[in-house]
Amino acid sequence: MTDHAIVATHVSKQFGDTVVLRDINMEVERGKVSCLIGPSGSGKSTLLRCIAFLEQATSGTILVEGQPLGFVGDGKDRRRQSPAELRKVRSKIGMVFQQFNLWPHMTALGNVSAALRRVRGMSRSEAEDRAMRQLDHVGLKERAGHYPSQLSGGQQQRVAIARALALDPTIMLFDEPTSALDPELTGEVLSVMRELAAEGMTMVVVTHEIGFAASVGHKVAFLDGGKLLFHDTPEAVFQKPREPRLEQFLDTYLDRGAAMLK
Amino acid sequence: MSFDFAVILAQGPKILSGIVVTILIWVGGNVAAAVLGFLIATLRRFGGRGVDVLLQVPIEVIRGTPFLVQIFLLYFGGPYIGLRLDPITAGFIGISVYGAAYYAEIFRAGYRSVPVGHVEAAECVGFSRNQIIRFVLLPEMALLVLPPSINMAIILLKETALLSLITVPEMTMTVSAIGSQQYAFVEALVVLALVYWALVEVANWLGRIAERKLSKLSA
Numbered sequence: 001m002t003d004h005a006i007v008a009t010h011v012s013k014q015f016g017d018t019v020v021l022r023d024i025n026m027e028v029e030r031g032k033v034s035c036l037i038g039p040s041g042s043g044k045s046t047l048l049r050c051i052a053f054l055e056q057a058t059s060g061t062i063l064v065e066g067q068p069l070g071f072v073g074d075g076k077d078r079r080r081q082s083p084a085e086l087r088k089v090r091s092k093i094g095m096v097f098q099q100f101n102l103w104p105h106m107t108a109l110g111n112v113s114a115a116l117r118r119v120r121g122m123s124r125s126e127a128e129d130r131a132m133r134q135l136d137h138v139g140l141k142e143r144a145g146h147y148p149s150q151l152s153g154g155q156q157q158r159v160a161i162a163r164a165l166a167l168d169p170t171i172m173l174f175d176e177p178t179s180a181l182d183p184e185l186t187g188e189v190l191s192v193m194r195e196l197a198a199e200g201m202t203m204v205v206v207t208h209e210i211g212f213a214a215s216v217g218h219k220v221a222f223l224d225g226g227k228l229l230f231h232d233t234p235e236a237v238f239q240k241p242r243e244p245r246l247e248q249f250l251d252t253y254l255d256r257g258a259a260m261l262k
Numbered sequence: 263m264s265f266d267f268a269v270i271l272a273q274g275p276k277i278l279s280g281i282v283v284t285i286l287i288w289v290g291g292n293v294a295a296a297v298l299g300f301l302i303a304t305l306r307r308f309g310g311r312g313v314d315v316l317l318q319v320p321i322e323v324i325r326g327t328p329f330l331v332q333i334f335l336l337y338f339g340g341p342y343i344g345l346r347l348d349p350i351t352a353g354f355i356g357i358s359v360y361g362a363a364y365y366a367e368i369f370r371a372g373y374r375s376v377p378v379g380h381v382e383a384a385e386c387v388g389f390s391r392n393q394i395i396r397f398v399l400l401p402e403m404a405l406l407v408l409p410p411s412i413n414m415a416i417i418l419l420k421e422t423a424l425l426s427l428i429t430v431p432e433m434t435m436t437v438s439a440i441g442s443q444q445y446a447f448v449e450a451l452v453v454l455a456l457v458y459w460a461l462v463e464v465a466n467w468l469g470r471i472a473e474r475k476l477s478k479l480s481a
């Protein structure tokens with residue numbers, strides 16, 4: 001067993017003729033946080049979605065907690081995993097989306113307990129007890145009976161985080177979790193994520209919050225045009241003089257966090 | 263000349279049997295049509311591009327030709343290929359197939375109305391495809407597909423009148439037969455219209471109840 005929660009080796013992804021990821025090699029250590037930054041269209045979401053197996057890499061391998069994801073072998077010997085094998089590997093991963101993607105016909109409690117009942121086979125009361133604890137953890141116990149439409153964006157995203165955490169993943173993936181939120185609501189979501197990082201969760205976070213990446217990320221990965229240009233400590237990545245593409249990116253995506261680093 | 267509804271209503275039991283046949287074919291055919299349409303839409307949604315394109319063809323054919331032509335082909339044309347059906351069976355199959363083509367489109371629109379992300383979120387927490395359909399897709403599309411489904415049910419009810427032309431003893435056939443025997447055509451037609459309308463109102467009423475229940479669920 002390695003100490004790596006995720007190991008991506010020579011991962012490439014094409015949509016038709018469009019090459020979106022080019023030979024990505026990236027490792028994420030257990031209990032560490034990697035933040036993925038880069039211009040829009042650089043392939044951040046695609047990389048994260050390949051790790052969540054929402055997209056299938058065109059070539060290359062991804063190991064999750066030492067287990068191959070989706071495919072076994074490489075090159076000519078590459079074959080699909082059985083559904084059972086795949087489910088087992090995927091169950092280690094929790095995913096949080098930019099648009100929350102809560103199910104609108106279920107309450108917060110319903111959203112968090114659904115998979116516990118239907119996938120884990122828990123009884124309703126067992127599942128709801130556990131879901132309630134999870135909602136408490138993200139500070140939303142009082143809102144358990146609310147439907148997504150009755151919650152603010154920040155609350156919805158915290159429910160979505162609770163929904164993913166309820167299944168005990170060892171890795172959490174976040175795709176721009178605060179980008180759809182009003183600025184005053186990003187703080188509550190980021191603080192839940194900070195807490196999660198402090199508890200030792202392995203996390204990969206696509207974000208434009210450079211400040212968050214610099215302060216919470218153990219590593220920062222910079223993607224540009226489908227290539228992983230760096231994956232290093234924030235100090236090493238943000239230290240001057242910076243690589244020109246990164247400098248240019250930081251200039252255009254300048255926000256409070258980046259200003260801090262100047 | 264004055265209207266004489268008494269001569270029509272005196273044939274109560276005959277009329278009633280016609281109404282019962284109409285209701286049976288309508289309700290049975292409508293349920294079969296909805297189930298079949300849902301299965302077709304589901305195959306198209308999950309079966310890959312080939313299946314999707316292939317299933318489009320029969321749907322277009324059925325939506326593109328008159329119901330009357332379809333049931334004539336089925337009932338009178340069937341024997342040429344060894345398909346000999348009694349009128350009621352032919353009528354039931356006709357209504358089911360005709361309705362299925364429209365229900366397939368209703369459910370296809372329903373599937374498309376659910377954001378892909380809601381399905382991906384379900385996939386990520388380990389739901390199987392059937393569970394995704396049952397716990398995410400169907401409930402999310404329910405409110406959207408309900409009004410066109412009620413509409414479709416109403417259209418199917420009225421299309422059953424054409425089954426009289428393949429000698430199905432449904433209410434258009436029985437009531438107009440009474441009308442001609444008793445020289446009371448107009449009265450027969452008025453009675454017929456009122457019964458159809460009453461059945462349509464029942465469908466509307468059930469639809470409104472379902473809609474209210476569903477919107478309460480999804481607050």
Ligand SMILES: Nc1ncnc2c1ncn2[C@@H]1O[C@H](COP(=O)(O)OP(=O)(O)O)[C@@H](O)[C@H]1O
Binds near residue numbers: 015018040042046047
């Ligand atoms: N399903 C898809 N089909 C075709 N092209 C896609 C698809 N998903 C993403 N892309 C393309 O891949 C590139 C990278 O997209 P994405 O990973 O979403 O970038 P980012 O998250 O960094 O903004 C973009 O050019 C986008 O248009």
Ligand SMILES: [Mg+2]
Binds near residue numbers: 045046176
């Ligand atoms: Mg993105």
